[in-house]
Amino acid sequence: MSKIELTLKIWRQAKSDAPGRLQTYASGPISTDMSFLEMLDVLNERLTREGEEPVAFDHDCREGICGMCGAVVNGHPHGPEKETTLCQLHMRHFKDGDTLVIEPFRAKAYKIEKDLVVDRSSLDKMIISGGFVSVNTGGAPDANGIPIPQKNAEEAMDAAACIGCGACVAACPNASAMLFVAAKVSHLALLPQGQPEQARRALDMVREMDALGFGNCSNERECEAACPKGISIRNIARLNREFLKAAIFSDED
Amino acid sequence: MKLDPKVPGGPLAEKWDKHRFDSKLVNPANKRKFDIIVVGAGLAGASASASLAELGYNVKTFCLQDSPRRAHSIAAQGGINAAKNYQNDGDSIFRLFYDTIKGGDFRAREANVYRLAQVSNNIIDQCVAQGVPFAREYGGQLANRSFGGAQVSRTFYARGQTGQQLLLGAYSALMRQVKKGKVEMLSRREMLDLVIIDGQARGIVTRNMLTGGIETHAAHAVVLATGGYGNAYFLSTNAMGSNVTAAWRAYKKGACFANPCFVQIHPTCIPVHGSYQSKLTLMSESLRNDGRVWVPKNPGDTRPPAEIPEAERDYYLENKYPSFGNLVPRDVASRNAKEQCDLGKGVGSTRLAVYLDFSEAINRDGASVIFQKYGNLFHMYEKITAANPMHEPMMIFPAVHYTMGGLWVDYNLMSTIPGLFVLGEANFSDHGANRLGASALMQGLADGYFIIPYTIGNYLATISSKPNDTGHQAFRQTADDATEKISKLLSIKGKKTVDEIHRELGLVMWDACGMARNEEGLQKALDKIPAIRDEFWQNVTIPGSGQELNQSLERAGRVADFLEFAELMVVDALSRKESCGCHLREESQTEENEAKRDDANYSHVSVWEYKGKDSSPEFHKEPLIFENVQPSQRSYK
Amino acid sequence: MGLIGSLYRSSVGKKSIMAASGLLLSLFLLTHMLGNSVSFLGRNAFNTYAERLHSLGVLVYIFEIGLLTLFLIHIITGIILYLENLQARPARYSVNTSEGGRSWGSRTMPYTGVIILIFIIVHLMNFHFTDKSVPVADLVRELLSSPSLAFFYIFSLVALALHLSHGFWSLFQSIGFNHEKYNPLLMKGALVFSILMGTVFILIPVLTLVSRSFLL
Ligand SMILES: Cc1cc2nc3c(=O)[nH]c(=O)nc-3n(C[C@H](O)[C@H](O)[C@H](O)COP(=O)(O)OP(=O)(O)OC[C@H]3O[C@@H](n4cnc5c(N)ncnc54)[C@H](O)[C@@H]3O)c2cc1C
């Protein structure tokens, strides 16, 4: 185990409507076996002992699955490692003397709550607008009643692997949420259970996305490159297809 | 107080049907008049909220995270059991029931477990209908695997993300009800207390974690689905936010706590690597199918593994348990690993780890076969530790993983407080002294989708549907208490951080109330815990105010509860002088030093009732009666 | 208006309009490029081609109106999208880096678009709103032998190629075509298309500058 020391420039903002700024901290000795969040824990423990307010940041599972963590490190959502959430990023990927600029995810549709904590309820709102299959509890037919080709099930799972962290929005130059919406629409469109509501879902989710103030997709592919679960923009093409099919041919409005 | 489990009469297989028929119904027009609070939006809470809202009740759902989709349930990897018998390998409802009750070492209620096995099949149907992408065979049928040593393949899975996919299914059902206006979803709200009016649960007090506002919410019934309390040990595989707060405050308002000392410790986790460590990561148990567990023969041997010759390695599981070898059950594997480390034979920089070595399997089957089987797990391990298990042995150590104990509930899942229901990991109901792999997900969803929607009617039909509001004095009083507690915490302004104190508590609990316990150690813990608690109340420091997002304050509130609750865990552990399920009571061992259960004296649920701040809790027994299975002793020699 | 209007009210719809107009403009460019390459066959061939084209009369007129509409649609939609995208992130990051998804083409779309627009205006003034009696070949030689104008043409045409290097792939993605098997091919195709377009168009000012015999 080796130790490194870093200069941390962290976005501090007391609350949503307060001005924020980057504040510089010396990390002190950091074990390279630490995760990024443990590094922040160590800083916070020190700040607390010094009577300063610790840096607020969201996290829960620390296993890369709940999607709660996330900050932009030197311009990279979830840091520079590919397919890695911030909680799974380890300090051995940094060098002694590095400067890390740590900022919250930024978008009009993500309000900053405090420091690195942002309000991502807009992601829930898009699911509320149609990211479900309308089936009540009880009365579902036997699970093996409709065979689903393995390939479709796998592709649906690829899309369903989205952890809803919202890094795609943070990475997109236009702060578009297309990858997030596309992952949900694709997951359900690929399964027979999702098909009856396919047109409605695509129309509603895209509309909700637009209404929430996310940007438009310019096919920059930054989202795919930033996604900790490696979700492909093929799903965005599928969403475009589903949406256009619905807008042009279906009788849904 | 008399505990009435309300188990219906009749033959085991007919109890649930009969109970459903006998249950009171609330007519559809009346359902609209009932408000239900659901605290927690994990598998249990989300499925319950959605199902209750579909029936027509008005539901308010609360969770700590910014979105219900992030509940701890999301982390479950392995899978979910069901008695579908799709593989035609001899599974049945009775077999799933039997395995679960035996796995729980005969410390669970027969009727509840049987019901769980019965509804397991409906869960799979329901999830598939919601679009959960379970793994499938080429032909399009659902795939199954055998999990946690089961003799049949009854586990359904979605890659290594089963919990996530099931939760997203329940979450989508919940979001659909939000759209319909039947569920009001309140995220980033922490339940701080339960409001009791005339002996009935009538609402809760919450803290808005963004603004710090203390809020009151009234309802006709309160459902707790707040998960497990593994974080009492500080380090565990649980999510950072998992806590006992909601359950503990309910306990202090009169809900009895059952079997608090029943905690499962998982043998294959990535070991602790430093004092800054914040949580432990689970590695799938399947690794033990091909990995061999060993430590150096000589205590204090610090050579790297490759330099330790075969003759100086101790394959302690294979030596001690020749027939099961590395595949002994979770508790046996965990206990032995700790024992080896206590003997000074641990490995790694902290000396708190044992090797799990794949070199023999690689030599036998070839690197590609082993990589194909475990590649993704190795990858995950390498991400965290920077070591590749294909080249050097993995290091593992046991970690707290699941809590079988919880608030006591009857067959209707109602606690000892009328109108307070408890679901999922937060209750004690189905896993006895040990939970089988892939059955927690099953239980959470069974409770939420298929049990509470029926059983809650039994209660609601007995009370008035008159609107409830928060104007009652009890709400004000409870909210004031909560506010006062927060100001007290903020006013301490001591020297130690919340985490420092939590860590101290965790160490005490791990040493004394972990996988092996003895009278002396537990007694000592009983002295230490109050001391840590006192130190907390005198010397903790919490920067910031209560009127804002304050994560230190949130943690402090939870640790304050753990500090009280830990004592109850120890008291419970002391009172159970038998070994059973996950834990060994050192005074109760066979001649071969194996766990010895004592059915004559401990075939019961230990139920604790709060008796006020300065009195010890009152002990109640719910005797366990086995009419359909014959309790047998485990043996792994 | 119904369908178009409803498409305009959504991001995906606007992008599909961008893609459709972009595709049609690209097809126009293709014919324009083929027409221009007649110049490599010599002065007479080129002049005859231009005269034939003009003799189509009202057809040319209709074609021009169509083209203008396409441009207007593409430009207006592009501007709307650009402004909306700016608003979607009011507070910028202090460190801006790429995750590795963007290309030079994609990150410069709005800027190359504006260059193309200016170019088109200049180009139309040069060749459309001018004395139609002068043979095209002479017009080209006369104008593009001025190094500054020739360089402006070359610069703009590079921008066009860059615009297409992203645009010609992106449009398929926008209308929902992205197949695991064919997408890599499509991306290469877009690159080839843009390089080909750029090269052929650019050859004209380059040859005018360096060759003593081109179009003479
Ligand atoms: C790493 C890991 C792997 C696992 N793998 C498996 C597996 O393969 N198969 C299996 O069957 N089981 C597995 N388990 C166990 C299983 O995941 C859990 O037991 C189960 O998901 C618990 O679900 P729950 O709904 O009861 O609680 P949780 O999912 O923990 O949800 C609790 C909810 O309550 C909320 N909450 C808590 N306290 C408060 C409060 N005070 N106020 C307001 N809201 C509150 C939280 O925000 C959350 O929404 C695993 C567990 C772990 C740790």
Ligand code: HEM
């Ligand atoms: C011959 C001329 C042109 C051609 C062939 C052309 C072609 C294209 C194509 C194919 C696209 C991709 C559409 C998609 O992503 O779906 C595109 C995008 C774009 N074009 Fe053009 N274009 C031309 C001129 C212009 C002009 C004059 C402007 C603006 C002033 C412009 C601005 C844009 C912008 C901003 C985009 C990106 C839109 C986005 O992704 O948000 N283009 N163009």
Ligand code: FES
């Ligand atoms: S904390 Fe859950 S994904 Fe990082």
